Amino acid sequence: MDTVRTVDALRTRISKWRGTGATVGLVPTMGGLHDGHLSLIRAAKGQTDLTVATLFVNPAQFALDEDLNAYPRDEARDLELFVAEGTDLLFAPDVEEMYPVGHTTEVHVQGLSQILEGEFRPRFFLGVATVVSKLLLQVLPDAAFFGEKDYQQLLVIRRLACDLNIPVEIVGAPTKREANGLAMSSRNQYLNERERRAAPTLYATINQVAESVRDGADADKRCRWAVSRLTEAGFRQVDYVACRDAETLEPVEDSSRPARVLAAAWLGKARLIDNVAV
């Protein structure tokens, strides 16, 4: 696996591949790799001929009071894992390469970016949508792979690719979980022993909400119950537990449409998010 750090070098490599007729898969990451990321590389390798991964901790998606400086960084370890999965090319730019002096353009996906995660992290999707648009345009892959753990992010990216006419298939891959149900996340590293024991309650709780809504229970009531259960389990703040339309993330109006239960809650220093289908 070669590592390139500039857009020019990336484009040169990819145009050579294109000349051979190969299809290209893109797996964007911020590093801190876990099995969830590796499953995206496996999915890309199964669906396209050549896989480009990216490693870039995107400052634009962190608010000033968030964990940009603490975010897990271990490039040597990540490189080994990328190689072991058979990644063909790694793009690992620095901040100046992605946001050169004078860079002012941002991509704002209205509506979808402003609810749920967007209410608690108002600039988050602006940063994600901007960097993912750039990566898609830099690589122009046939398909790009994102985890369903960040379900709202996946929908935002689908929307922007469609609205900006970027010719790419956005593929969502199932959430990878620990044996106890905890969704894998780079931020799980922030959890101490006690918090690790409490963390799987998030998945167990939203699963219970999804099951009872499927059986006809009132979604709002069940979401309120979930907040108290998480608080009792030691979560210090529950940002939201919500049952929403699986495509629009608007409140569910029509119970015959697919729905999703989504939640975000703080355990110590870690803000955990998770979601399940109803």
Ligand code: PAF
């Ligand atoms: O999900 C992530 O790791 C990031 O939000 C992404 C998609 C790589 C953009 O920085």
